[in-house]
Amino acid sequence: MTRIMEPSENIITNGVLVSREVSCLEVRVDKQKNKKLVKEKNDILLAVKGSYEKAQRMSFSSGSSSDTVDTFRFHSLKSCEPELTASVEPGLGSSFLGFSFGGDSKSEDFVAVPLKSLPLEQAVRVALPTAEGKQLELELKAKDCPKKLDVRLGFDLCEEEKLFLQKRKKVVAEAVKKVLQLDQDLQDNEVPVVAVMTTGGGVRAMTSLYGTLSGLKKSKLLDCVSYITGASGSTWTMSKLYEDANWSHKDLEEPINDAREHVSKSKTSIFSWERLKYYRKELSERAKEGHKTSFTDLWGLMLEFMFHDGVLENTLSDQQRAVNEGQNPLPLCLAMNVKDANNSTLDFKEWCEFSPYEVRLLKYGASIRAEDFGSEFFMGRLIKKVPESKLCYLQGLWSNIFSINLLDAWFSAVSSENFWHRWTRDRMSEIDEESLVREKRSGDLSTRVLTPSNSFSETLRDIVTSRPIDGEHHNFLKGLQMHRTYNQHSNFCSWRDTELDSSPNQLTPLAEDLCLVDSAYYINASYPPLLRKPRKVDVILSFDYGLTGHFKSVEQTYQYCTKQDICFPKVVLSEEERKNPKECYVFVDDENPEAPVILHFPLVNDTFKKYKAPGVKRSPAELEDGDVHLTSSQSPYRLLNLTYSEHSFNQLLSLTEYNVQNNKDLILQAFRTALERRKHAVAAASGNSHRH
Known part of the structure; x- marks a missing residue:
């Protein structure tokens, strides 16, 4: 992050985004x-053109606030020399009819204060004259906002993650020494960074990840892992596990038994009268807190x-207890920021990662604290703190490909066609896992439910x-400006992949909101967080939980x-391997x-049969x-099936656990390759330092 000192303003930039004084x-x-x-019962309309808040109304009509003093705040660029404009209007209740700068026909009077x-x-107290001899008395106070930003601008890891890696490195070094049967301890710069990458797939991905982690633990490999990334359904497993601050050091039977119980139980009460009332109450309270629902x-x-x-009740930041x-391993969940229905995912997409420490838009090198996600920001400053969301809302976000087909998901779960057709018009189509793309859709679901016939x-x-x-969600980049040479910055170029990236006025800092969706709309995988250069990931254990297209994610x-010039090994497969x-x-x-080094595990039943x-x-x-x-x-593991029998759950769990254990030697060989690479890099760096 760079500070640029000019005669009248202190500017902060990371080479892609620019923050100015507010x-x-x-x-x-x-x-x-x-x-x-x-x-x-007049209304007062206050506005500062170009400010974050734009215009705010105070109503003196019946039903308005009973507080004696109302306080309004406006945040704007200091260099723009903003003006406060105020007008007194006949009582309009609490409705907002907009504001015309320079006055309008409804205003009794119009005044401006530079x-x-x-x-x-x-x-400063001001008494502004209005029509018919009345006065509008206001108390004004101008303040400079703190120069320190609440949005972190920079492409390095946050300090909390760096500290995590220092501590995790000791755990990994000891585990790698044991599994590779090394004679000597590893030096800090020799310890390989190993990550588990998982795909989505609903309950299938959730169940499979339990099997994967169980297989790693039984193979004494789980302590060798520094990162676990998830998308869509695999994030459901991660969310559950990280409720326990020491989950990877315990037997996984307890969370697995809990998952089995929930997966196998009936989902018929999901739309019960009591649940519907609960949903409505929770969404109403969420909106009152300031969240966009x-x-x-x-x-x-x-x-x-x-x-x-x-x-x-857990939140994303609560997971810090499990990694501090x-x-x-540090959990990283992936989503995408997209445009509204006017743009498909191929037109515009930006990777957004969630860790217990930060929420980050990779392309811009901009992050906020996990507990501040959903709050309101302007020019890198926290303007309005909104309570942190419960983790279930983030689970919904990370897997919201299901929210589009929620009606089908419900149908598949309860298998009650008669019930379903009582309440809805037509079933929506099954998601095609071979061509999972984001379609252009309207912004609401008003045509998808029958005209109500009763209270239910x-x-x-x-x-x-x-x-x-x-x-x-509130856009935490709002107000920030694009650096004049942003599109030449190497970090921006690594994630720049659409035509809109060449148009600064089309990019996220100018958007009103973030529009976050399931990353499976584009690629059903969670690789991007692991490809950030500062993480220096050596080995990725890639687990694809798709039923078809076993190599599609990799x-x-x-x-x-290849297109983005990001380091990744070539993926070459024969027709026989595909078949x-x-x-x-x-x-x-x-x-x-x-x-x-990529070790790719497709979801296949090969030697497990025998x-x-x-x-x-x-x-x-036992065959x-x-x-x-x-x-x-007729596979029970279809994407939209949210209920498995205990037998189906156990089979999938055992299969994914076995596939890891049966390929332990390949994993250990990848560890050896990574270790040799690191030792060679250390030796090369040492030789260069001696020559200089």
Whole structure:
């Protein structure tokens, strides 16, 4: 982050975004000193053109606030020399009819006060004349906003993550030494950074990730991992595990048993009368707190009920307890910021990562604290603090591809066609996992529910209609300006991948809101956070939980990275490998040690059919347990199926656990490759320093 000192202004920039000085005007209106206006039930309209707040109305009509003094704040660029404009209007209740700078036909009077005329940090009382001899009395105070930003501008890791890595490195070094049976301790710069990358896939991904982590733990490999990334359904598992500050050091049977119980139970009460009333109450309270509510939030509340017994008070920042001592891998969840329905995902998309420490838009090098996500920002300053969201709302955001097909998800869960057609018009189509793309859709669901015929369906309609489908959130880049050479910055160029990136006026700092969606709309994977250069990831254990297109996630990522000039090994597969995929594939670029080693695990049932554990054959009576139905049209693991039998859950869990354990040798070989690369880099750096 660079500070640019100019005669009149202190500018902060990271080479992509620019923050400028902001002034704050505080306006206090005392009703006791404006009794005539109160008596006549007039409204006061205050505005500062170009400010974050734009215009604010104070109503003296019946039903308005009973407070004696109302306070309004306006934040604007200091260099723009803003003016406060005020007008007195006949009582209009609490409705907002807009504001015309320079007065309009409804105004009894119009006045303007230049803010540069006000002394800093001093309250100034002004009496502004209005029509018919009345006066509008205001108390004004101009202040400079703090120069320190609440948005972190920079492309390095945050200090909290750096500290985490220092502590995690000790855990990893000891674990790697044991599994590789090394004679000597590893030096800090020799410890490989290993990550687990998972894809989405609803309950299938949630169940499979439990199996994956169980397999890593039983193979003594889990302590070798520094990062776990998730998208869509795999984030449901991550959210549950990180409720426990020491989950990776415990037996995973307890969370697995809990998941089995919730996955196998009926979901028929998801639309019960009591649940509908709860959803409406929660969404109403959320809106009152200052959050923007959407259909995605409803999906989050349903996830809370389906997989957490309806109670999930944890937040994203609460997960810091599970990583502050480096005791578990750092969880990173992925979403995308997109434009509204006028643009498809291919037209505009930006990666957004969520960690217990920060929420970050990768392309801009801009982050905010996890607990501040959903709050209001202007020019890098926190303007209005909004309570942190419960984690269920973020789960809804990370997997909101289901919110679009929520009606189908409900249908699949309860298998009650008669019930469903009582309340809705037509079933929506099954999501095609082979071509999972974001379609252009309208901003609400008003055509998807029948006209209410009774209180039950009326409540349902009230909840789901007139809400945006996508998760809209306050834009924490709002007001920030693009640096004049932003599109030449190497970090911006790494994630620049659409034509709109060449038009600064089309980019996110000028958007009113963030529009965050499931990353599976573009690539059903969670690689991007691991490809940030400061993380220096050496090995990625890639777990693709798709039923078809077993290599789609890794191939799409390779193609994306090739286009973006991001280090990633070449992915080459034969027709035979595509036709009959194995349990694990290794992709490595021997000529570029900066490219991570990728071990790709497609979701396949290969040797598990005949072996119940590595090297342990099944008896004839046990062969049925190895027959996991992944590819048939009647597979229980279809994307929109939210309920499995206990047998189906156990089969998928055992399969994914086995596939890890059966390929432990390949994983250890990847660790050795990473270790050799690091030692070679250390030796090369040492040789260069001696020569200089």
